[in-house]
Amino acid sequence: MDHEQNIPDWVETLSTALANTIEVPATIHFGWYYEPPHENDFGIHALTLYPEPVEIQEAGPKDGEFVFLAPNGVDILAIYRQFDEVDALTLAFEQGHEPAISITGKYKGQAVIVFLFLHPNSDHQEDEI
Secondary structure: OOOOOOOOHHHHHHHHHHHOOEEOOOOOOEEEEEEOHHHOOOOOEEEEEEEOOEEOOOOOOOOOOEEOOOOOEEOHHHHHHOOOEEEEEEEEEEOOOEEEEEEEEEEOOEEEEEEEEOOOOOOOOOEEO
16 A cells, blocks of 8 residues: 555544454554555445554563464444444454454445454555554
């Protein structure tokens, strides 16, 4: 993603709200990337969120290593409530049976599809919330 492109203000707001619906065992950050309607196959705003690996910060042989902390749970109803309208909400198992949630609907009047991965996404590490 080109950092010079104009990302709508609502994208970060929605990203933060959705990240807050995920119960995690420690403080972690969620990465995200955004694609405007003319740059994706859906023809609507597309947003992808994923948990970032966490760096171990304690003295010892594993200090500085990155690990993935699996979420404890996801509040599906809280996700649903973030949208003005929800056309579809799907739970699927991707990449080696890892869970992922997709939501298609409207947020602040904008048609949007959101992919919420519950595992790290090494392909896109552009932004973080």
